[in-house]
Amino acid sequence: MRQRKRPVPTSPSLSARVLYRLHRFLEPNPVYRWVARRLERSQTLYTGFARAEESVKERSFGCQMCGQCALPATGYACPMSCPKQLRNGPCGGVSSSGACEVYPDQRCVWVTAVERAQSADRLDDVCQLQRPIDHRRWGESSWVNYWQGRDDALWTDHDGLTREATLHPRTITATSGR
């Protein structure tokens, strides 16, 4: 697990609406899938690409390179910049002014996330259930993982209140033998 810097709540400068729109340019397509496969065949190309992704996302979102990006479901405020790296919402320690309990001079990243999601009319996104992450993927390019379809089960596509949200995304029996 590669985790060189402490997570500190980070608020992106671009608005959620703009980022939801920009996201369309990242969506998987045959060309991206080909690029992803090509990158994964070369250690040098892959490392260079992951570094480039990191430099963009670290500055903009406080990216920690968890390799399984939740930004599209959190109003583009990174939950891995939360000191507890909570993926499903804020802890109970947020101060009445909205400050992080660990860094009182920073705004809680989940307060930011919910505000941003609301401003883009996407509050339902933050109500989807985020599954536990795979800690083997730290340091990987989440764009490559996204294009390769590995992020499909990171969170549910519903809030789990009208029908049960399954912890195991695909058929449970598929993993039963492990």
Added chain:
Amino acid sequence: MMSGSALEEAVRSDRFVVTAEVGPPRGADPAALSAAVRTLRGWVDAVNITDNQSAVVRLSSMAGSVLALAQGVEPVMQISARDRNRIAIQSDLLSAAALGIPNVLLITGDHPKFGDHPEAKPVFDVDSVQMLWVARTMRDHQRLHSGRLLDSPPRLFLGGVENPCAPPADFRARRLGKKVAAGAQFVQTQFVFDVACFERWMADVRELGLHERIAVLAGVGPIGNPRALKHMRTKVPGLSIPDAVAERLSRVDESHFAEEGIRLCVETIQRLREIPGVAGVHLMAFGREHVIPEVIERAGIRPPRSANDGSDFRQRSGHVG
């Protein structure tokens, strides 16, 4: 599936439910914890045993829960995500059920920064919603997070926490909804000192229909002295005490402070009781457990004595699985 939990039975009845909190000692002598738990026997439906609360090392919540069972009191074992990865969490859930601990409270936990070992590595492998989800999957689908089948599932009544008045206000009821969706059956809240704010949150909870799917136990407690008030106002993350409440307590003479604290707590319970969807209260007295029976009595809550005598629980604690 029923967990064999008297707390679960109580929340399914119409009775106003009471839980209380006991913090384990910083040391290996169980006497103080056993005594505190004994004080509450017959007065409460279950006693929460905290898990290294405020990130300060204490005797474990699992050991504390077993000590509570031995005193004939049903425990709620708190399990925080701060000190355990998903392997340890699942192991502790199995162990709790095997030891006859019928209730668990799955919480994020205070950051180590606030405790006696600020240099410790924070774990936070999974969050509180994910912990509940894993626990429900183990119990109802007999599967570990890995997907592997369990020999026998842990029968547990699953709880979570919420801080109704902390930002983001518009999301706090929805966050409870996520916990319900993940498997929470009861929720204990942070201290309620601002009843109007709590009422607004409860209105959101009812609007989402969550009050019919989860037992809401509102957090209350008597503030015993000016030092405790100051500590709660400045040192407890996420706890906010309105100025009006602080002024009311500070106005009285110090010798009457404790009595005013109890009076305020009793009044708060009576107001909370009138709010539709509130199933009970969770009392936190930080080492002053002896005042809890008085608070319960003065609030006019009928204690669960008959349903809760010691022998019943000793039998229960022998029940495995």
